[in-house]
Amino acid sequence: MxxxxxxxxxxxxxxxxxxxxxxxxxxxxxxxxxxxxxxxxxxxxxxxxxxxxxxxxxxxxxxxxxxxxxxxxxxxxxxxxxxxxxxxxxxxxxxxxxxxxxxxxxxxxxxxxxxxxxxQKEPDERHASTATVAEIDMGRQLFEGQARFATGGRMCVTCHSLRGAGVAHGGTLGPDLTRAYFKYQDKALTDFLKHPCFLMTSAKTAGALLTPQESFDLKAFLARAAGLAIPAPAKGPVVTIATARTSLAEGLR
Ligand code: HEC
Ligand code: HEC
Structure with missing residues (x-):
C-alpha cells in the first residue's frame, strides 16, 4: 500500500x-x-x-x-x-x-x-560567524529551493533576489536581500525569521515556520552574501549540539 x-x-x-x-x-x-x-x-x-x-x-x-x-x-x-x-x-x-x-x-x-x-541553546541563537561551510551551503540550497523546508514553506527565491550571492533571477515581490544581514544585524534577523514574510502565501503553506536550524542556515547564507567574514572550519563540519540531538532523536525512533 x-x-x-x-x-x-x-x-x-x-x-x-x-x-x-x-x-x-x-x-x-x-x-x-x-x-x-x-x-x-x-x-x-x-x-x-x-x-x-x-x-x-x-x-x-x-x-x-x-x-x-x-x-x-x-x-x-x-x-x-x-x-x-x-x-x-x-x-x-x-x-x-x-x-x-x-x-x-x-x-x-x-x-x-x-x-x-x-x-542547550537553539541553533538560531548562534552568531552567523560561527557557521560551517556545510551550514552556509544548506542556507543557499534552502534559499534557492534545492532543499525543502521541513514544514513546507515557500522557497525564498520565489520573492527575493540575492545579488551578493549571484542569485539575480529571484522574484520581485520582496526586496533584494544582499544588505539584509547588516540592515538587521544578527539577533534582529533571527527574530525577523521567526515572524516571516513567507507566510503571505497560500493556505497550503499557512503556519509554515522555519526550524531553528533552517533559520540559522539562511542567516549564515545571508551573512556571507552581505560580506561577513565567516571563518571556515579547518576540517570537516562541526557537530553542533543541535545536529547531535537530531541524530540522537532519529536514532531513538
Ligand atoms: C502551577 C505550578 C506548576 C506547574 C505548571 C508545574 N509544576 Fe511541577 N511542581 C510544582 C510544585 C509547587 C512542586 C512541589 C510539589 C508540590 O507542592 O506539589 C512541583 C514539583 C515537581 C517535581 C518534583 C521535583 C523534585 O525536586 O522532586 C517534578 C519532577 C515536577 N514538578 C515536574 C513538572 C513538570 C514536568 C511540569 C510540566 C508538565 C510541571 N512540573 C508543571 C508546581 C508546578
Ligand atoms: C511570498 C513572497 C515571499 C517569500 C516566499 C519570502 N519573502 Fe521575504 N519578504 C517578502 C516581502 C513582500 C518583504 C517586504 C515586506 C516585509 O518586510 O514583510 C520581505 C522581506 C524580507 C526581509 C526583510 C528585508 C528588508 O530589507 O527589510 C527578509 C530578511 C526576508 N524577507 C527574508 C526571506 C527569507 C529568508 C525567505 C525564505 C525563507 C523569504 N524572505 C521568503 C516576501 C517574501
Missing amino acids: TKRALFILTVAVTGSLAMPVFANDLAGAKVIFRKRCTGCHTYGKGIKVGPDLRGVTERRQRFWLTNFIRSSSKVIQSGDPTAVTLFHQYKQERMPDWTDLSAEQIDAILDYFAADGPS
Whole structure:
C-alpha cells in the first residue's frame, strides 16, 4: 500500500489527523515543557513556584517521577515521604495533575531533562560567524529551493533576489536581500525569521515556520552574501549540539 493510501485509510478509520506519538519524542517534550512547566519551574535557574528541575532525574527514581508528574496529588495522598516533604516545602502552590500526558510523553520529558535539554541553546541563537561551510551551503540550497523546508514553506527565491550571492533571477515581490544581514544585524534577523514574510502565501503553506536550524542556515547564507567574514572550519563540519540531538532523536525512533 502506498504511504498516501495508508494515510487516507488511517484518517478514515480513526476519523482524525492526530499526530503520531513517538516514544522519546524530544521535540514534543520541548514543547510540553515550555507550555506547561516553565510557568512554575526553571531548569538550572533556581526555585520559581516549584523546585528547579535541573538534576531531578538524578535525585529521583524514574518510576517515582512518572507517577508524580502524572498525579502528584495521588502520590502526596499516599503518604510517600519525598512527596509529602515537597508538599510542605512548597505550600503556597500545588503542582497540577497532568493525567492527559501519556506514559510516552512523560518518558520523553524525562529523557529531555536527563540529556540536559532545556539548558542547550537553539541553533538560531548562534552568531552567523560561527557557521560551517556545510551550514552556509544548506542556507543557499534552502534559499534557492534545492532543499525543502521541513514544514513546507515557500522557497525564498520565489520573492527575493540575492545579488551578493549571484542569485539575480529571484522574484520581485520582496526586496533584494544582499544588505539584509547588516540592515538587521544578527539577533534582529533571527527574530525577523521567526515572524516571516513567507507566510503571505497560500493556505497550503499557512503556519509554515522555519526550524531553528533552517533559520540559522539562511542567516549564515545571508551573512556571507552581505560580506561577513565567516571563518571556515579547518576540517570537516562541526557537530553542533543541535545536529547531535537530531541524530540522537532519529536514532531513538
Ligand atoms: C502551577 C505550578 C506548576 C506547574 C505548571 C508545574 N509544576 Fe511541577 N511542581 C510544582 C510544585 C509547587 C512542586 C512541589 C510539589 C508540590 O507542592 O506539589 C512541583 C514539583 C515537581 C517535581 C518534583 C521535583 C523534585 O525536586 O522532586 C517534578 C519532577 C515536577 N514538578 C515536574 C513538572 C513538570 C514536568 C511540569 C510540566 C508538565 C510541571 N512540573 C508543571 C508546581 C508546578
Ligand atoms: C511570498 C513572497 C515571499 C517569500 C516566499 C519570502 N519573502 Fe521575504 N519578504 C517578502 C516581502 C513582500 C518583504 C517586504 C515586506 C516585509 O518586510 O514583510 C520581505 C522581506 C524580507 C526581509 C526583510 C528585508 C528588508 O530589507 O527589510 C527578509 C530578511 C526576508 N524577507 C527574508 C526571506 C527569507 C529568508 C525567505 C525564505 C525563507 C523569504 N524572505 C521568503 C516576501 C517574501
